[in-house]
């Protein structure tokens with residue numbers, strides 16, 4: 001369990017903070033801070049009404065809710081969305097409607113889930129060649145269907 005500072009924006013007043021719905025949940029459900037009717041094919045960066053200061057060494061991933069995806073074709077096209085530890089703007093949830101019907105996003109309704117995760121930063125060490133392996137350059141289905 002880590003602590004993440006959260007700062008509400010004026011349009012986020014009165015909304016529940018992201019929260020685990022069950023004790024073993026991996027994701028904290030996050031609610032919309034605005035109303036938007038998503039037409040078929042439309043996408044929108046939905047306001048959440050808060051900003052975060054994520055501790056260095058962590059990120060927050062934004063993931064879709066499977067119920068919205070299955071029942072309405074509404075999902076997060078950039079999943080998992082990346083919230084950087086140095087980002088101080090409003091957290092937004094990019095949503096897209098792949099369904100056939102207009103989907104009403106309503107303020108206060110759960111639209112996605114947030115998963116905090118540890119991040120390992122790396123640096124690339126450029127070399128002239130790489131070691132041989134069993135797989136070699138095979139990929140993209142090289143082992144069969």
Ligand SMILES: O=c1ccn([C@H]2C[C@H](O)[C@@H](COP(=O)(O)OP(=O)(O)OP(=O)(O)O)O2)c(=O)[nH]1
Pocket residue numbers: 062078081082083084085087090091092093094
């Ligand atoms: O679903 C998302 C994804 C990103 N962001 C914010 C936080 C993140 O730290 C920042 C940048 O995201 P990303 O690196 O994925 O986008 P980019 O297209 O590379 O933009 P930038 O050039 O600002 O890094 O935008 C969100 O609010 N929601």
Ligand SMILES: [Mg+2]
Pocket residue numbers: none
């Ligand atoms: Mg970026």
